[in-house]
Amino acid sequence: MSTKLDLTEINTRLEKNLEELFNNDRFQDMLDVMASGHQYSFNNVLMIAAQKPEATMVRGFKQWQTLGRHVNKGEKSIDILVPSFKKVEVQKINEQTGEVLRDKNGDPESEVKQSITGFMVGKVFDVSQTNGKEIPNVRDFIQKDLQSAESLTELYDRFIDRINQNDQLSLNIQEEAHPMETYGGYYNRQTDDIVINTAVSITAEQKFRVLIHEYAHSQLHHRENDLKDLPRGHREAQAECTAYIVSQYYGFDTDLSSTGYIATWAQDLNLAKQAIQEVQTVSRETIEQLNSLQSEKIQDFYQTVDVEMTKNTLENKYAISLEERPTLQLLDAKNGLVIYATVEQNERDDQFYLRTNTNRIVPLQEIDERYNVLHVLENKGELVKEYRKVEDFLKVTKIEDGKYAVTLEGGESTQRTFTKKAEGEQFIQKTALAQSLNTDRFLSRKQHKDTQHLQKLNNKHLNERLGSMLKQKNLKAETQHGVTIGWQLVKNPRIQSKDDLQQHIEGMNPNHSQTKEVASAFKQLQAAEKTKDKENELER
Numbered sequence: 001m002s003t004k005l006d007l008t009e010i011n012t013r014l015e016k017n018l019e020e021l022f023n024n025d026r027f028q029d030m031l032d033v034m035a036s037g038h039q040y041s042f043n044n045v046l047m048i049a050a051q052k053p054e055a056t057m058v059r060g061f062k063q064w065q066t067l068g069r070h071v072n073k074g075e076k077s078i079d080i081l082v083p084s085f086k087k088v089e090v091q092k093i094n095e096q097t098g099e100v101l102r103d104k105n106g107d108p109e110s111e112v113k114q115s116i117t118g119f120m121v122g123k124v125f126d127v128s129q130t131n132g133k134e135i136p137n138v139r140d141f142i143q144k145d146l147q148s149a150e151s152l153t154e155l156y157d158r159f160i161d162r163i164n165q166n167d168q169l170s171l172n173i174q175e176e177a178h179p180m181e182t183y184g185g186y187y188n189r190q191t192d193d194i195v196i197n198t199a200v201s202i203t204a205e206q207k208f209r210v211l212i213h214e215y216a217h218s219q220l221h222h223r224e225n226d227l228k229d230l231p232r233g234h235r236e237a238q239a240e241c242t243a244y245i246v247s248q249y250y251g252f253d254t255d256l257s258s259t260g261y262i263a264t265w266a267q268d269l270n271l272a273k274q275a276i277q278e279v280q281t282v283s284r285e286t287i288e289q290l291n292s293l294q295s296e297k298i299q300d301f302y303q304t305v306d307v308e309m310t311k312n313t314l315e316n317k318y319a320i321s322l323e324e325r326p327t328l329q330l331l332d333a334k335n336g337l338v339i340y341a342t343v344e345q346n347e348r349d350d351q352f353y354l355r356t357n358t359n360r361i362v363p364l365q366e367i368d369e370r371y372n373v374l375h376v377l378e379n380k381g382e383l384v385k386e387y388r389k390v391e392d393f394l395k396v397t398k399i400e401d402g403k404y405a406v407t408l409e410g411g412e413s414t415q416r417t418f419t420k421k422a423e424g425e426q427f428i429q430k431t432a433l434a435q436s437l438n439t440d441r442f443l444s445r446k447q448h449k450d451t452q453h454l455q456k457l458n459n460k461h462l463n464e465r466l467g468s469m470l471k472q473k474n475l476k477a478e479t480q481h482g483v484t485i486g487w488q489l490v491k492n493p494r495i496q497s498k499d500d501l502q503q504h505i506e507g508m509n510p511n512h513s514q515t516k517e518v519a520s521a522f523k524q525l526q527a528a529e530k531t532k533d534k535e536n537e538l539e540r
Helices: 007-023 027-034 042-051 061-066 138-145 149-164 204-220 232-249 259-267 269-292 295-302 308-318 421-443 451-470 479-491 498-506 513-539
Strands: 003-005 069-071 078-091 110-126 130-132 172-176 185-188 193-197 327-332 337-345 352-356 372-379 394-398 404-408 413-418
Touching: 007 027, 007 042, 007 259, 007 269, 027 042, 027 232, 027 269, 042 078, 042 269, 061 069, 061 110, 138 295, 149 172, 149 204, 149 269, 172 204, 185 204, 193 204, 204 232, 204 269, 232 259, 232 269, 259 269, 269 295, 308 372, 327 352, 327 421, 337 421, 394 421, 404 421, 413 421, 421 451, 421 479, 451 479, 479 498, 479 513, 498 513
Parallel strands: 172 193
Antiparallel strands: 003 110, 069 130, 078 110, 185 193, 327 337, 327 372, 337 352, 394 404, 404 413
């Protein structure tokens, strides 16, 4: 049975849980839950850590039964927050034109959708409270593999190569020997460099830990982030917490030395929530990047999981056959990411999986669990005719007490909540821009009769989205320049106008090739705007 809560009750309960974790020196319990590998929301991390910090996988009573496991008699359930919905009648909208659809009499057509109304307390159980069919755990599999120094060194080297070879990143990682120093490494936010001191960090595990700590600094405290001005103790505590979560996930025992500063977060729970949520986001993204570098090994692991039911569901829902190797555009609505992936089949056991445009392996089970299919981009040699835009798929929904949630079509929550409606709309704008950039990346690699038509359509969407974010109406940038500017906006959501963009460019490393490319693209945008102004003046 679930119990309905209003937002005041929820916030009171969450703050009480957080306060108790601090007061009882159980802050580490919360980090352990984050390191479990499960994609819990921040609020549910608090709930679980307060009740059962050793939990690694939670499901409802009936969900465990469908997985072939049963809850042990006498086990106490764990409370988590579950969004609740209600059905509302809304007008049907044409996805291409945005106009209201009308029936033969000219009256607006309507449909029933679900809208989030609040949250319920759901009762769930951890896998340790159940028995039955064995459920393979990818985290256990990875931990066992990384016990080998050879495997860990390979992962360390591949991660550094991934960062250094990414033209979209200014971050650079290198090894240097500083025998007269005691530090294991450092991050220089002025140059955006990470240095691993090989005179101190010698073993594979030592270098890996230092790399994760300094990489956390680069993501949380770079020169364009507001967090860079926080006290040094705050920044070190965040980096250490991130490194702790990632290290624990991969099975490396580590301690927290910043517990003294972390304790000060209890004096300001709002600051504590912000700090921990930032840590959770960066640690998740880091784990996902590291796991993507082990995609082939992880795919071997997932071959032990029965995916036939998932395959049938995917084929029926999207009217495709995986044997035809379709390419899908996928939306990660929680993180505001858009990727595309092509279906592939393992020759050894004929199991299907998805290979993304970043060469990451996505198991079929992650479709609808983490990703939503926006389009079947290509199937049987034919490209999609029209694009379904992210703006038509995501909505900002008012919940309660002035809060707003970004929800999927049908009302399903993406677990993204904001205090202001405008913040939710900005998140959707950024995600929509990511769709344009991802679509351009797909089309640039295709040789097809429909490519030109689709590129023209996508460039139109790209200009609309750039113009909206930069507050420049009727923007007409060439595809190349629009894409270059678009990547900067996606990576730096604080840029909300042309002036912000110009300041951002002025603060970039002038000697970096990427800076010159961005500056040139921005110059082209300005030139196009001046030309348009002259044309308008002549018309007047």
